[in-house]
Amino acid sequence: MAEPSITIRDNGPYVVTMPVEILDAKGNPLTITRERITLCRCGASNNKPFCDGTHNKINFESQVSA
Numbered sequence: 001m002a003e004p005s006i007t008i009r010d011n012g013p014y015v016v017t018m019p020v021e022i023l024d025a026k027g028n029p030l031t032i033t034r035e036r037i038t039l040c041r042c043g044a045s046n047n048k049p050f051c052d053g054t055h056n057k058i059n060f061e062s063q064v065s066a
């Protein structure tokens with residue numbers, strides 16, 4: 001199993017490699033069965049908190065460097 005990590009994708013989502021516990025606003029854990037997920041960073045997904053590819057349609061631009 002891979003080590004947990006979060007990668008910021010240029011002009012796209014956060015790529016999360018499990019296992020990472022993700023909680024909703026009330027502290028309830030989201031049920032995630034996949035080894036890797038993408039979280040919306042543009043704010044336009046229709047499936048928040050997950051990325052649904054809408055960032056491509058709205059030409060979301062953001063490049064973050066460490």
Ligand code: FES
Binds near residue numbers: 012
């Ligand atoms: S980052 Fe992909 S829909 Fe928002």
